[in-house]
Amino acid sequence: DAGVTQSPTHLIKTRGQQVTLRCSPKSGHDTVSWYQQALGQGPQFIFQYYEEEERQRGNFPDRFSGHQFPNYSSELNVNALLLGDSALYLCASSLPGLAGGGGSYNEQFFGPGTRLTVL
Amino acid sequence: AQSVTQLGSHVSVSEGALVLLRCNYSSSVPPYLFWYVQYPNQGLQLLLKYTTGATLVKGINGFEAEFKKSETSFHLTKPSAHMSDAAEYFCAVSVYNQGGKLIFGQGTELSVKP
Numbered sequence: 266d267a268g269v270t271q272s273p274t275h276l277i278k279t280r281g282q283q284v285t286l287r288c289s290p291k292s293g294h295d296t297v298s299w300y301q302q303a304l305g306q307g308p309q310f311i312f313q314y315y316e317e318e319e320r321q322r323g324n325f326p327d328r329f330s331g332h333q334f335p336n337y338s339s340e341l342n343v344n345a346l347l348l349g350d351s352a353l354y355l356c357a358s359s360l361p362g363l364a365g366g367g368g369s370y371n372e373q374f375f376g377p378g379t380r381l382t383v384l
Numbered sequence: 385a386q387s388v389t390q391l392g393s394h395v396s397v398s399e400g401a402l403v404l405l406r407c408n409y410s411s412s413v414p415p416y417l418f419w420y421v422q423y424p425n426q427g428l429q430l431l432l433k434y435t436t437g438a439t440l441v442k443g444i445n446g447f448e449a450e451f452k453k454s455e456t457s458f459h460l461t462k463p464s465a466h467m468s469d470a471a472e473y474f475c476a477v478s479v480y481n482q483g484g485k486l487i488f489g490q491g492t493e494l495s496v497k498p
Contacts, residue, residue, distance in 0.1 A: 310487070376427050
């Protein structure tokens with residue numbers, strides 16, 4: 266089992282550009298969450314996808330959008346990049362709970378992250 | 385809304401000494417609590433979690449944590465530190481019906497001196 270994989274590992278962009286980050290969940294998982302981890306901070310929840318729909322969203326602007334594919338893989342898109350978007354972007358996958366959409370008590374398995382630098 | 389506070393952004397212990405990393409949470413409903421570890425340039429790995437039941441939870445690598453509702457705390461301990469324990473540790477909370485959204489603390493960097 267390859268676990269959660271993310272690509273690319275590192276990315277450098279300039280302000281105003283757009284970026285797409287990719288995530289493949291752990292085998293058997295169908296729920297994907299994205300987190301932003303700024304340097305020296307804890308991860309912050311961006312959004313979660315389940316059954317190809319955004320189920321929950323954190324306090325992030327509409328410049329952050331996502332998609333989940335039928336094979337459960339997911340993309341995170343960020344438009345009009347700002348310097349402050351520089352961070353480690355983490356993808357996590359999990360099983361849905363009884364209520365679907367990733368049970369609150371289920372372990373989330375994290376990928377290694379994509380380091381985004383905006384110049 | 386839920387929140388997590390980790391007391392001490394940096395903790396340094398000697399090899400073989402007790403490790404104590406502090407976490408306090410705020411939640412208006414019963415929380416689920418987690419401790420994750422992050423090694424340099426890696427993602428997060430779950431150490432242990434509390435959902436319901438026994439309040440003393442044992443995790444991997446000899447770590448354990450105790451849920452104390454009256455103190456709204458979930459401190460992480462390990463009796464004897466090893467050099468390989470040096471890493472960043474994050475406490476996180478989620479609640480039922482929020483689909484697994486994790487709220488993380490700021491993290492505590494653990495250093496282990498030989």
